[in-house]
Amino acid sequence: MTRAWKYVGAIWLALVVVLLYLPILSVGLASLANTRYMRFPHRNWSIGAYTDALSQHETLVLHLTSLKVALLVTVLSVILATLGAMAFARYDWRGRSAFQKVVVLPIFFPQPVLGLALLLFFSALGFTPTWKTAVFAHMVWVLPIVTLVISIRLFGYDPAQEDAARDLGASRWQVLREVTLPYLSPGLISGGLFAFLLSWSNLPLSIFTTGADTTLPEWLFSRVATNYAPVVSAIAVIATLASVLLGCVVILILRLIDTHGIKGDGDHG
Amino acid sequence: MTRTAEPAQRQTALSLIGLSRHFGTFKALDSISLEIEEGEFFTIVGPSGSGKTTMLRILAGLDQPTQGSLLLRGTDITRMPANQRPTAMVFQSLALFDHRSVGENVEFALKMRGMPKPERREQAFELLDLVHLGRDYYNRAVTQCSGGERQRVALARALASDPEILFFDEPLSALDYRLRKTLEVELRELQRRTGRTFVYITHSLEEAMVMSDRIGIMREGKLVQIGTPAEIYGQPKDRFVARFMGEVNIFEVSDHRLVDFEASVSTVKDGFLIVRPEMLHPVDAEDPGLHFEATIAEVFRLGSRVQLHLETVAGLLVSEQPASCQLKPNDAVRFGFDPDQTHSVPE
Amino acid sequence: MTQQKLGLLFMAPVAAFLLIGFVSPILIVGWYSLMEPRSFDLNTVFTIANYRSAFSDGYGPPFFWSLSFAAVTTLTCLVLAWPTAKLLHRFAGRGAAVITALIAVPIFISESVRLFGMSLFLMPGGGILAGSMRALFDLSIGSVLNTKLAVYLGLVYVHFPFVLFPALLGVALIPQDRIDAARDLGASRWQVLREVELPLALPGLVIGALLTFVLCIGANAEAAILGGQTVTVLTRAVEQRFSYAQDWPMGAALTMLVIAMTAVFVFPALSRLDLNRLIRR
The missing domain is CATH 3.40.50.300 (P-loop containing nucleotide triphosphate hydrolases)
Structure with missing residues (x-):
């Protein structure tokens, strides 16, 4: 590649990133004035919208609803997906390739359609939709993704390690605790992060399956579609920063495992 | 055995x-x-x-x-x-x-x-x-x-x-x-x-x-x-x-005759004669055993030894000689081995 | 032998969950779609009246718009993602890793937030773009907000990362020596692209295109936030059957048609892909 092409390439990539972040940045900019109508550039920059948002009880309720949904989705999906990944990537069995294709189907499925179908399903069974049914709905979509994430890690696993551990005197339980799970842990953590963030930010499934409860994206969507208010921008920024912060912490943990996890017991002979 | x-x-x-x-x-x-x-x-x-x-x-x-x-x-x-x-x-x-x-x-x-x-x-x-x-x-x-x-x-x-x-x-x-x-x-x-x-x-x-x-x-x-x-x-x-144990020349023996050389070997049982490359060497007229004409096809220097591919009436044979061996491709030499020193197998 | 048993044992929980959470809802929808119009109960008196009205009662425009948006968005995203993926692959290193991560982050930010941001950016008068233009260059510009163009831009914006990452996977499947060999044998840049690169990267591109296409068929937030009232997309039309019209069987019949349409694209593509080869690197 010539020098000129290198510059063109760099500019292209910069443009892609800038365009992707402009709208997100716009929310941040809009939130920095507390006026009835949006009029940029602001005459009076202020963080009034944030103090308003933080003083509203609703802000807390929305975050808590989203949080409990996302946490439950994370825990349940990681447990189920770990088992699923073993069948997906670890064992060689007849029917595996069919299983692999069936598992990814919900990913290739329009989410609003899935949400509607689940809504009909719940009402046919006589369940009133609440945040709990939303947990179930999120899992239908998140579980396949987490299964893939853990499988990617599992594909690099040499099953002979388990034989070696058995051969060296480890019981089945010890094999799981000492060999399999420690090896898988980065996959489990990234899988968990995926599950949390995807559930935290999900709109199309939540809209149909939360009933009277409201998650953050749902609330934002209903406000955005109706009327502009600076407090909406402020809450959008708070919700986004919360998830970005969580992402950063988890990625940091993964880094630490990568560099220091090798020391295991934390013992430096 | x-x-x-x-x-x-x-x-x-x-x-x-x-x-x-x-x-x-x-x-x-x-x-x-x-x-x-x-x-x-x-x-x-x-x-x-x-x-x-x-x-x-x-x-x-x-x-x-x-x-x-x-x-x-x-x-x-x-x-x-x-x-x-x-x-x-x-x-x-x-x-x-x-x-x-x-x-x-x-x-x-x-x-x-x-x-x-x-x-x-x-x-x-x-x-x-x-x-x-x-x-x-x-x-x-x-x-x-x-x-x-x-x-x-x-x-x-x-x-x-x-x-x-x-x-x-x-x-x-x-x-x-x-x-x-x-x-x-x-x-x-x-x-x-x-x-x-x-x-x-x-x-x-x-x-x-x-x-x-x-x-x-x-x-x-x-x-x-x-x-x-x-x-x-x-x-x-x-x-x-x-x-499986390395380079070898194998000759069929039938009715106490070495089929490839049309020579009789009274002491050897019917089956196959196993002749390792190092048992096959240039001979003088008075040496015991079986003698035959050979043309050197290829010479491979393996460090301490030399491997020779020989063209003979019995097809391509392999011989190994000490590194001092000076034979070159296309040399015509008489080679031979002693059937009594070799090992035979029934199958 | 034991691998067979263990495989079956470990797949069972996930398979059971998907049977309950994915397959049965679709079956229930299928059942509802065969009920008398406007009924709320499931029984065994079947009718295809709903499907008949689906084809005769003017649902054409939503189907048309959703399909065209999906097709055009997929194509646009592919055209944008290919050079981006090639560049990221070419510049491989720390810088490229950071850019890749930056492109990935928006996937995890809610569509509500991103589309809201886009509407703030495009808003006429006091919007971020129009406001900045006026303040910086004293320029008054119009706005595309509340047009079909805005919906299209929103769709491309939201789905670009979904094509980029599979495309990156695809680009990683092209060994550099194949490109070198093709160049050495006299192929032009264009020929290399057509004869070597695209065919080798195809699995990744197919996944990305499929994912985007399917997601776009179902997308409705873009039209709701950016499109104003200019266009009614498919899932919006379906949703209206359920909510305002209170006609569940009709809504269910339309849902089944969307599912069938999706299946037509997903099944053939998915059955040809070797997931093991793609995921294992």
């Missing part, structure tokens, strides 16, 4: 009695019977797919035989799970625990027994010294080790459990030639020093010859021949074993 008159002072470490392993209709192991002696270096050689690894996995308790039984010093251990057997294995992939340090890999077996950390570490240090790595390696990441170092870590890890028998599943196959040679010698030395029983499998005849007290040749799930390296090289049981 077979070692029926084995000196009795040695104890039997492992007895395989009619071991079979079937996968559906496929017989990966077909009724193997074998006695491995205490403190011997026993190598199983065979082409890939001959059932070597299946056999080793059954000996280690990682797989169960379909039929037959396995005795360790006379005690039946056929159904004993791998983690309770006093044996340890070095795997083909090495199967090191990549998420743990060198030290933690080595002391894994001790940890499983609940040995406290300080003692474990002391033993790990000794083992690291034993395999010529040194205790500096204790905290190193397994992923930062070279091929040879990983090899030694795997060996130390297996030795840590103080096994009565060590199994090796072609652990050297992925290494380069020089490193392999070094480790072969070290392994043999270690076995002599510790006096343990080693059961080693490989597809490399050379590796088997260098290290083993006895060799078992496997083919299609059966043990074809068992013997010392010299016995197997000098007196192969059939053409398969003969070919």
Whole structure:
């Protein structure tokens, strides 16, 4: 590649990133004035919208609803997906390739359609939709993704390690605790992060399956579609920063495992 | 030919009695019977797919035989799970625990027994010294080790459990030639020093010859021949074993006649004559044995020896001579061998 | 042998969950779609009246718009993602890793937030773009907000990362020596692209395109936030059957048609992909 092409390439990539972040940045900019109508550039920059948002009880309720949904989705999906990944990537069995294709189907499925179908399903069974049914709905979509994430890690696993551990005197339980799970842990953590963030930010499934409860994206969507208010921008920024912060912490943990996890017991002979 | 008159002072470490392993209709192991002696270096050689690894996995308790039984010093251990057997294995992939340090890999077996950390570490240090790595390696990441170092870590890890028998599943196959040679010698030395029983499998005849007290040749799930390296090289049981043990010229004998040379050999039984390349050499008229015209087709210098390809009435033959041999391509020379000095096999 | 048993054992929980959470809802929808119009109960008196009205009662425009948006968005995203993926692959290193991560982050930010941001950016008068233009260059510009163009831009914006990452996977499947060999044998840049690169990267591109296409068929937030009232997309039309019209069987019949349409694209593509090869690197 010539020098000129290198510059063109760099500019292209910069443009892609800038365009992707402009709208997100716009929310941040809009939130920095507390006026009835949006009029940029602001005459009076202020963080009034944030103090308003933080003083509203609703802000807390929305975050808590989203949080409990996302946490439950994370825990349940990681447990189920770990088992699923073993069948997906670890064992060689007849029917595996069919299983692999069936598992990814919900990913290739329009989410609003899935949400509607689940809504009909719940009402046919006589369940009133609440945040709990939303947990179930999120899992239908998140579980396949987490299964893939853990499988990617599992594909690099040499099953002979388990034989070696058995051969060296480890019981089945010890094999799981000492060999399999420690090896898988980065996959489990990234899988968990995926599950949390995807559930935290999900709109199309939540809209149909939360009933009277409201998650953050749902609330934002209903406000955005109706009327502009600076407090909406402020809450959008708070919700986004919360998830970005969580992402950063988890990625940091993964880094630490990568560099220091090798020391295991934390013992430096 | 077979070692029926084995000196009795040695104890039997492992007895395989009619071991079979079937996968559906496929017989990966077909009724193997074998006695491995205490403190011997026993190598199983065979082409890939001959059932070597299946056999080793059954000996280690990682797989169960379909039929037959396995005795360790006379005690039946056929159904004993791998983690309770006093044996340890070095795997083909090495199967090191990549998420743990060198030290933690080595002391894994001790940890499983609940040995406290300080003692474990002391033993790990000794083992690291034993395999010529040194205790500096204790905290190193397994992923930062070279091929040879990983090899030694795997060996130390297996030795840590103080096994009565060590199994090796072609652990050297992925290494380069020089490193392999070094480790072969070290392994043999270690076995002599510790006096343990080693059961080693490989597809490399050379590796088997260098290290083993006895060799078992496997083919299609059966043990074809068992013997010392010299016995197997000098007196192969059939053409398969003969070919497997290196370059060889094979001549058919029918009605006491060497078919290819149309010469009679009264002393040789019908079947096939096994003539190793070093038995085939240039001759004078008065030398005993069979003589024939040969044209040198190719000359390959192999360092200490020279390999010659000869065009003869019997087709292309292989001869090996000392490096001092000055023959060149297209030279016409009389070659010969002494049928009485060769070995014949019925099939 | 035991691998077979373990495989079955471990797949069971996930398979059971998907049977309950994915397959049965679709079956229930299928059942509802065969009920009398405007009924709320499931019974065994079946009718295809709903499907008949699906084809006769003017649902054409939503189907048309959703399909065209999906097709055009997929194509646009592919055209944008290919050079981006090639560049990221070419510049491989720390910088490229950071850019890749930056492109990935928006996937995890809610569509509500991102589309809201886009509407703030495009808003006429006091919007971020129009406001900045006026303040910086004293320029008054119009706005595309509340047009079909805005919906299209929103769709491309939201789905670009979904094509980029599979495309990156695809680009990683092209060994550099194949490109070198083709160049050496006299292929032009264009020929290399057509004869070597695209065919080798195809699995990744197919996944990305499929994912985007399917997601776009179902997308409705873009039209709701950016499109104003200019266009009614498919899932919006379906949703209206359920909510305002209170005609569940009709809504269910339309849902089944969307599912069938999706299946037509997903099944053939998915059955040809070797997932093992793609995921294992």
